[in-house]
Amino acid sequence: MHLPDSVLSAPVLVGGAALAAGGVALGLRRMDIDRVPQVAVLASALFVASLVHVPVPPTSAHLVLNGLAGAVLGWSVFPAMLIALLLQAILYGHGGLAGLGVNTVTMALPGVIVWQLFRGGMVRSPSRPAVFAFGALAGGLAVAMAIGLTALALLASGREYRTVALTAVVAHLPVMAVEAVVTGFVVTFVRKVRPELLGARCGFGQPA
Amino acid sequence: MVCETYFSGNSVVHRLDPRAKLVAAVAFSAVVATSYRTPVLIAALALAIALALAAGLPAGPLWRRLAAVNAFVLLAAALLPFSTPGAPLVWVGSVPYTVEGLVLGARIAAKTNAIVLVVTALLSTVEITRLGHAMSHLRLPSKLIHLMLMTVRYVDLLHHEYHRLATAMKVRGFRPRATLHTYRSLGNLVGMLLVRSFDRSQRIVAAMKCRGFNGRFYVLDHFRFAARDAVFAVLTVLVTAGLLVGEYAWPIR
Amino acid sequence: MADPLMELSGVHFAYDGASPVLAGADFRLDAGQRVAVVGPTGSGKTTLLHLMVGLLRPTAGTIRLFGRARHEESEFAEVRGRVGLLFQDAEDQLFCPTVAEDVAFGPLNQGKKRDEAVEIVRRTLASLGLSGYEDRVTYHLSGGEKRLVSLATVLAMEPEILLLDEPTTGLDERTVGRIVAILSHLPQAMVVISHQKDFLRQVTQTTVHLRDRRLTPGETGPAAP
Numbered sequence: 068m069h070l071p072d073s074v075l076s077a078p079v080l081v082g083g084a085a086l087a088a089g090g091v092a093l094g095l096r097r098m099d100i101d102r103v104p105q106v107a108v109l110a111s112a113l114f115v116a117s118l119v120h121v122p123v124p125p126t127s128a129h130l131v132l133n134g135l136a137g138a139v140l141g142w143s144v145f146p147a148m149l150i151a152l153l154l155q156a157i158l159y160g161h162g163g164l165a166g167l168g169v170n171t172v173t174m175a176l177p178g179v180i181v182w183q184l185f186r187g188g189m190v191r192s193p194s195r196p197a198v199f200a201f202g203a204l205a206g207g208l209a210v211a212m213a214i215g216l217t218a219l220a221l222l223a224s225g226r227e228y229r230t231v232a233l234t235a236v237v238a239h240l241p242v243m244a245v246e247a248v249v250t251g252f253v254v255t256f257v258r259k260v261r262p263e264l265l266g267a268r269c270g271f272g273q274p275a
Numbered sequence: 276m277v278c279e280t281y282f283s284g285n286s287v288v289h290r291l292d293p294r295a296k297l298v299a300a301v302a303f304s305a306v307v308a309t310s311y312r313t314p315v316l317i318a319a320l321a322l323a324i325a326l327a328l329a330a331g332l333p334a335g336p337l338w339r340r341l342a343a344v345n346a347f348v349l350l351a352a353a354l355l356p357f358s359t360p361g362a363p364l365v366w367v368g369s370v371p372y373t374v375e376g377l378v379l380g381a382r383i384a385a386k387t388n389a390i391v392l393v394v395t396a397l398l399s400t401v402e403i404t405r406l407g408h409a410m411s412h413l414r415l416p417s418k419l420i421h422l423m424l425m426t427v428r429y430v431d432l433l434h435h436e437y438h439r440l441a442t443a444m445k446v447r448g449f450r451p452r453a454t455l456h457t458y459r460s461l462g463n464l465v466g467m468l469l470v471r472s473f474d475r476s477q478r479i480v481a482a483m484k485c486r487g488f489n490g491r492f493y494v495l496d497h498f499r500f501a502a503r504d505a506v507f508a509v510l511t512v513l514v515t516a517g518l519l520v521g522e523y524a525w526p527i528r
Numbered sequence: 529m530a531d532p533l534m535e536l537s538g539v540h541f542a543y544d545g546a547s548p549v550l551a552g553a554d555f556r557l558d559a560g561q562r563v564a565v566v567g568p569t570g571s572g573k574t575t576l577l578h579l580m581v582g583l584l585r586p587t588a589g590t591i592r593l594f595g596r597a598r599h600e601e602s603e604f605a606e607v608r609g610r611v612g613l614l615f616q617d618a619e620d621q622l623f624c625p626t627v628a629e630d631v632a633f634g635p636l637n638q639g640k641k642r643d644e645a646v647e648i649v650r651r652t653l654a655s656l657g658l659s660g661y662e663d664r665v666t667y668h669l670s671g672g673e674k675r676l677v678s679l680a681t682v683l684a685m686e687p688e689i690l691l692l693d694e695p696t697t698g699l700d701e702r703t704v705g706r707i708v709a710i711l712s713h714l715p716q717a718m719v720v721i722s723h724q725k726d727f728l729r730q731v732t733q734t735t736v737h738l739r740d741r742r743l744t745p746g747e748t749g750p751a752a753p
Contacts, residue, residue, distance in 0.1 A: 071344070073386030074351060077309035095418045100490045103418055104483070104623065105476040107425030108433070112472035114426070115433045116465045122453040130465075139469060150423045154430075157398045157406070160340040163390035164301050165308035227359035227379060231351050245458065252462020253469070261470040404625030404665055424625050428667055432619055478620040481583045485613045486685060487605075487637030495629050495646065497663075 069152065069174070070217060072166030074231075076224035083169030083220065087149065090175060094145035102143070109139055110147035114154070121249060123241045131242070134209025135250050137178025138189060138202070139257075139264055144182070148175040169220050177212035181205040189254055190267040198258050199251040206250020210243045280336045281399035288330035292504040293401045293409035299511040300397040304390050306518050313378075315521040316385040322514060323392035330396040340395065341388065348387050352380025403427050411494045421492045433472060440464055531595045532556045533689055533717055534580065534611075536743075539589035541572075541579060549575050551741040552589070557689065562718045564728040566746075567738030573721045574616060576738065577691045580719070581613050594688075609638050612687030612716075616694050618674035627653070627669075627677050628662040634685040652684045656710060672703035679710070690718045696727050 072080060098106060113136050120127045136144045149171045155161040181204070188201030218232040257264050282289065288296075307319045327337070356364065356376025363371030398406065407424045411417065444460065451457050480488075536555040542548040549572035557563060565573050578584045579591065582604025590597045593607050615621045624630035631652055632645040640648065653661055656676055669677060675695065682690065695711075696704045704727060711718070711731045722728050728735070735746030 071347060071383075071387045071390075072304065072308040073348075073383050073390060075308070080305075080308060091419070095416055098418060100418065100492075101480060103421055103492075104425055104479045105473065107422050108429050108472045108476040108479065109469065110422070111426050111430040111433045112468045114430055115437050116468055119437075119461060119465065120451070121461060122451050122457060124453045127451075132465075135465075135469075146419055146422055147426075150419070150426055153423070154403070154427065156394060157403065160344055160391045160395055160399070163308060163387075163394060164304040165390075227355055227376065228351075230354045230358040234350075234354060248455070248458045249462045249465070252459045253466045256463050256466030257469055260466065261473055264469060264473045402665065407625060425623055428623060428625065429619075431667055475620060478615065478617070479623050481578070482613075482615050482621045483623065483633075484583065485581055485608055485611075486634035486681065487608050488633075489637055491637070493629065493633065493636045495626075495632060495642070 069155075069161065069170040070166055070220060072163040072169075074224060074228065075166060075169060075220060079169060079220050079224050080165050083166070083172050085168070086176075087145070087168035087171040090142075090145035090172065090179070091149055094142040094147075097142045098146070106140060106143045106147055110136075110151060113139075113147070114151050121245055123245045128242050128245070130249060131174075131210050131213065131246055132206075132250070133174045133178045133213055134181045134206040134246070135253055137175075137180070137182035137209060138186070138205055138250075138254060140178070141182055141266075142179060144178040145171065145175045148178070173213050173216040173220060176216065177209040180212065181209045184208075186266065189258065190262075190265055195255055195259075199255045202254025203247040203251030205254070207243050207247030209250075210239065210246045214239045214243070281330075281332060281395065282402050284331050284333075284400060286329060286331045286400075287503065288326065288396055289400045290503070291507050292498055292500050293405050294412055294498065295500075295504045295508050295511070296397040296401060297406065297409050297413065299507070300394055302511060302515045303393050303397075306515050306522075307386055307389050307393075310386070310518060310522045311382065312522055312525075313382065314525075315518055316382055316389070318521065319389040319518060320385045320392075323389040323396070326396045327392045330400055332396060332400075337395065341391065344387060344391050345384070348380075348384050351383060352377070355380045355383075408494055408498070412498060417492055420494075429472075429475075433468065436471060437464075437468055440467060530558070532558050532592070533594060535592040536580070537590055537592075539579065539586045539591065541575060541584065541586050548587075548741055550579075550586075553738075553741070553743045555736065555743050557717050557719060559688075559717055560715065561734070562720065562732040564732040564735045564746075565719060565721050565738055565743070566723075566728070566735060569723075571738045572741070573738055574693055576743075577613060577693055577719065577721065580691055581608065581611050583613075609634065609685045610687050611689045611691065612682035612685060613691045614678055614682050614693060614695055616697070618671070618678040621678040621681060622666040622674060625665060626662070627658075627664045627666055627680075630666055630677065631680050631684045634681060638685060648684050652680045656680050656683070657706070672699050672706075675699060675703065675707070676710075679707070683714075688716060690714070690716045692718060692720045692722075694721055694723070696722060696724055 113132050117130050117132045119130055121130055136147065140147055149167060152167055152170050156164060185201045185205040189198060192198045192201060214236050218236050221228040221232040258267060310316060356372045357370055359373050359376035359379055361373035361375030364374050365372045404424060407420050410420050449460060534557040536553055539550055539553040540548060541550040565576065567573055575584060579586055582598060582601065594610065598604050622630050624633060628649050631649045635645045635648045649662060653659055656679065658676060658680060696707055708727065708730045720728060720732050736743050737746055
């Protein structure tokens with residue numbers, strides 16, 4: 068779910084690049100050099116997982132996983148997302164280089180926001196349903212915000228894009244729902260098996 | 276996973292210094308993405324096609340790549356005439372389908388294809404690790420570069436790991452449907468992939484520590500800027516300047 | 529008797545909250561000695577090697593390396609270059625884009641100059657029959673090549689002790705033969721974990737069993753006829 072740079076206007080491209088540069092710089096500054104391998108391997112895993120086809124009635128879709136990325140990477144989601152998008156541009160020809168900034172922001176910023184909002188819930192909730200609920204909220208909201216930001220970038224580029232923007236939003240509503248459910252399950256699994264991955268010290272049943 | 280269809284060639288484009296190619300690709304993308312005048316976009320597309328031909332890109336993969344990219348462009352181009360004000364070409368019910376919208380769609384198509392062709396010709400023809408080295412010589416942050424290099428390093432491995440997990444699910448009769456069971460199973464699959472990655476990253480850090488890692492990454496030099504790179508750099512400057520003049524300073528509209 | 533290179537006395541270890549992996553393990557390694565550690569899967573052999581280089585710390589007991597007891601990270605960091613650990617999975621060990629960079633990583637961390645490091649890479653790869661592998665991309669190598677390059681990354685630091693964690697698992701006979709030939713000509717003291725009896729017989733002199741959370745000397749060394 069990212070925009071080719073050719074549809075975006077110059078001010079949107081420049082604005083996006085500036086915001087992305089800020090986010091990436093912050094992400095890099097907050098990342099200990101010892102954490103580089105961890106962020107890289109997790110980013111690779113998320114990259115692979117985002118290619119998984121999930122049934123979304125009436126068809127199927129890729130997972131977006133920007134909410135999950137936020138939950139496990141925190142601020143590092145900015146550099147990780149920039150790299151994922153750069154690799155997609157080079158390896159698959161998705162999008163150009165000028166749009167990297169805008170697309171990094173539309174994907175990574177929601178990741179950071181849901182991480183800030185639901186980290187406590189995902190890490191400290193003592194029961195499985197509560198962890199699932201916070202994970203689902205993070206996953207669903209992150210996709211919703213990403214779509215919203217993408218639509219905004221389109222509208223800011225020109226009024227004539229309103230039909231395209233609206234189509235994109237409507238088309239992604241079912242994706243959002245499925246993403247919420249899947250992210251809920253992923254977060255529940257991770258909290259149970261390897262809570263450290265979410266920054267938690269323990270699984271269920273004990274307060275962290 | 277890390278598809279390396281393009282860099283096996285031996286054209287003059289393949290042999291250019293990756294640093295020059297990276298700078299040229301960024302400059303071209305930025306200029307073309309922010310250009311709107313039709314003659315400029317036609318020129319950019321022509322240059323991109325010429326570059327792709329010079330690079331001798333393999334036709335099959337290139338067509339598939341262009342088809343995938345143009346799917347979105349076609350969707351946008353089909354919808355734009357409904358929302359672009361201008362002279363109606365036809366009426367669909369009470370909504371005008373405008374000529375201006377079609378022109379806008381055509382411009383977007385030209386831009387998109389020009390950029391994809393240039394990025395493919397210049398960057399997909401460099402081994403990704405060498406691109407990382409080029410970025411390091413261009414003074415991009417070391418953490419970012421090593422993050423990229425390590426992501427590339429492990430993405431294939433994790434893709435295999437994912438396939439092993441998915442195959443194991445399949446042989447036990449798992450078929451994805453729109454059910455809660457499916458979403459839970461896929462959630463567990465992704466969760467397992469993340470947990471294994473996390474554990475692996477800890478072993479990698481341990482192995483690095485055993486070899487005395489003290490917070491510094493190293494890149495070994497191996498680039499030489501040749502005469503053809505100088506020629507290419509000059510051409511890049513001329514082309515970029517030419518496109519900018521065409522967009523902003525050409526008197527006739 | 530000369531000081532041992534490495535000595536473990538009364539080492540206890542448990543992962544947080546779990547049942548102990550080691551309880552009172554004693555071990556001694558002298559210069560030039562080659563010891564096989566055998567024991568069932570999950571008995572803690574890898575844990576033992578990780579304790580020896582200080583990746584894990586014992587909950588009780590002492591580890592002496594090169595004549596000094598080591599407790600803190602800094603005391604282990606000091607001798608990391610002198611104890612080379614070959615990881616079970618080469619994918620964990622090789623993280624750099626190219627073979628040359630991966631092999632040079634250790635020497636550069638030891639403070640070697642770039643030119644010296646490049647020379648060490650050339651020499652180490654040549655000694656393992658890997659000349660010309662410098663610019664190969666690590667993740668394109670075959671399983672056997674990855675294992676050999678991992679060994680090169682360890683040997684490039686010129687360690688005095690080699691700790692090898694299942695160095696031949698999953699490799700074809702020819703590569704195993706190659707590794708046997710390489711190891712037999714190395715001067716270092718070694719601790720080798722493996723489930724392959726033939727391999728152990730060819731590269732080690734004595735055997736230690738890890739059972740019931742302790743290390744006990746084997747009744748007969750594998751080298752004995």
